[in-house]
Amino acid sequence: MRARLLIAAALVAALPLSFSGPAQAHQSDKPRIIVSQDGEVDDMDSFIRFLYYANEFDIEGIVYSSSRYHWAGDGATVAPYRWTGTAWVNEYIDLYAKLYPNLRRHASGYPTPAKLRSLYKIGNVSNVSEMSQVTEGSRLIEQRILADEPGPLYIQSWGGLNTTARALKSIQEKYQGSSRWPALQRKISEKVVIYNILNQDATLDDYIKPNWPDLKIVDNQSQFWSFAYLWTRQVPASLQYALKAPYMEENFLTGHGKLLERYRTYRDGKPTPGDDENNRWRPDQNLTYAVHDFISEGDSPSFLYLLDFNGLRSSEDPTYGGWGGRFAPNASGWIDTSDINPATEAADRTYPQTRWVADLQNDFAARADWGVSARYRDANHNPRASVREGVDLRVSPGRKVTLHGRGSDPDGDRLSYRWWQYTDADSYAGALDLDISNRSNISFTVPADAVHGDTIHLIFEVTDGGTPALKRYQRVILTVR
Template identity: 45%
Template sequence: MEGHRFPKVIFRSMVLGVMMICSLHIAPWGEATKALATPLPRTIVTTDGEIDDMDSFLRFLLYTDEMDVEGLIYSSSQWHYKGDGKGTKFISAMPLTRKLYGERTELRWCGTEWMQKFIAKYREVYPNLLQHDGHYPSPDKLLSLVKIGNIDFEGEMSRDTDGSNRIKEVLLDNNDAPVYLQVWGGTNTIARALKSIEDEYKNTDQWQAIYDKVSKKTVIYVILDQDATYRNYIAPNWPNIKVLYNSSQFWCLAYDWPKTVPEALKPYLESKWMAANIKDHGPLLQEYMTWGDGHKIQADPDDQYGDLSYMKEKGRGQYDFISEGDSPSYLYLVNVGLRSLENHANGGWSGRLVQSKTNPNRWEDGENVADYNPYTQKLDKSYPQARWIDAIQNDFAARVKWTQADYAHCNHAPVVAVDGSLDITAKAGETVKLNGQASDPDGDKLQYKWWQYREAGSYAGEVQVGHANKKHAAVKIPQDAKKGDTIHMILAVKDSGTPPLTRYAHVVITVK
């Protein structure tokens, strides 16, 4: 409850004690419809290793307490491949890179050591991170998960690799929980794992059961198509695998963020804020790269972002955010209360994806998935993700501080819930009472805000919210609401800590 001041050490000891006993993730308190503990989502990262991936990976390490990491796989893409070492020439199957780079024997390959280097830095801050959450995996565990996948060329999937074998092993194991495969480059190493499963089992009596099992548990989050293996192999041969496809919303965390992030939110990505909260804050974040900071990835001739003259030419400020275009592939796995993992159309820190009209196993963004941007007063296809930038960045800054200070000197997110179920029904004309609850582990004051996420619901109109800035609010269901219409209500609770942190409860009202 607001105002209840749990002693910080006692609160932390209680939470960590339960986690150690159960080895499960603590869910928001007071959520009567769900168990108090749920398993962490299983995930595997595949990465082609450019600057954008490296910065995404550094943030990812700070969120590994929120996931069950099962693989960290070097892969290739249309932008990065190692070559076979024999001088074999290759030309891209993707029109843009074919035009840009032509025939090559290798392309901007940054090696297979950088994840290990960053994990070594993680090792330095690991004892500090454990003070804040006992779920952080050990550095040794993370190192054991690093594997080299299919890296010789863009789209190469002709042979098994340690990386593809790791993905295959996880997809075939006896744990039927979903496996969230993050694609930070091409899908080729994932495609090779699936092809290996097909080759081994297709002509056996086990094939149908294996096919159904793998199709059911595999979820692939793709940031653009960066090779042709999804189109040419995965989609036609594994059509029942769930695919989350982000083609436009991710740009607010990628290279073109100045074009997509509203002016009011840009300060969270600009030099003053980045220098104050992220850049060079402790051993791990010394590796984080920003505009004009003097860094240079020697193996990548296209990396000029650290150069001051190039920075000025492009009109950027020193220490401005460069890109983390792959971070949306794991931010939805972080349980902040928005229920985006449960239903991608609910929206959240990875944006809002809707089910394809032609493929029920594909969820996507694009021209038809836009939120109203109050800053421009227009529908905006990037705003489903850009709307959360301040909360995302403040959360990042808090975790950066976790690497440097003990529990008592850092901020931790409030715990938010509602009385009763998160899914309720009501008749048109009925007034629905929404009773929020929240507690803060640091004893901070809490600010409440109830708001309607109109684009996530099927009811097109606006509802009136009484006491929107209180824990307990009231929503009158409009008389013109039809049976089956949904109205999505978000309770956002922000604490008064530094930086301020926000968590949510997401209530879905269905008209009966």
């Protein structure tokens, strides 16, 4: 079952199963999300990026969990391990508060710092996989799961899933055995989508999958590495410039405010208190990375996946692919899959993520400028893209098709256009002969061997002439009838 069907099921489900009080009107069509993180260096960097994109989401919780890499200890029998404390989240929100007035001048919808602070809760942090305690974080997740609001609830696992598991277990303990339990469990399984980064504790396999077998998991087990510590081994050489020190210094680290001053990079001389085993910050380390090279945002794909403002429509169906990777169906939902890397002409498990790295870095660089630009005209803003014929089209084999793309730019920048076929996302096994020459329109003939139900994904790409150069896309899906 595809994610679009999940969304539709959640929207039309009429059974009143809220146990958290009267349903409140849901005022936003933004993705409803809960961030669950464990305080690693890359979580910190992902959280900084997340704050610059906070206007794109209906944020319902920011929850601190443990993982196999970080836990707080219990003050008695369990000692802390690489524990970075819980204060840094509010410190980052305080620094976001300094940027907030400027960010609002460039885009609407940014949450107030007070709102973000109210959403921050400490979950199950005393040990790896600990889910016996009911915590403030688990109660928040439980309440948001049970809230009678439309649309999916995306729970992002940047660390372990133990606090989410505790929330689900609390629901199970309260309602299993009642007459309403089967319908409640079914509705929750339709509503909740977990985006899992690696398996950072045992609770997914030991509790969630056995007890909630129909809960959908978008499982990123390998693609995230291309945006994490080992990126030099994964990102094509032609794209690595967007992660190297000169780009990082110019676009993020210098002159972009106090929040980005906290952004960690390789060998930057900025230790992470408590995480003494992570020595990548030490300038004297004999590492292949230069000072201020990108270090890691391995958790960012979980929210990049939901940024449908870019026109890639990735959240409609994980098989489509986008800034948060591309996935193939499996027994639990979806697992990350491969795209063909044009540099090697071979299937590459990380290329569904790395193909976008320059675009998403430029997009973040523009938002970094927003935070320090009090005037709209002093920063770049994304162009717009649309296709006259629509984005979901039915076509017949042998038929000639012409598509008319359109672009506009709020800053008046000159625009360039590109059409391309995302063959890895297609179910049709072949390439179109596209008539393109840097124009906004394309023509092609639907292949004669295309059969009923085949899909072909075309991406219309608009790039502005601003600094940094920004893109918007429009994905058009052709379905053969």
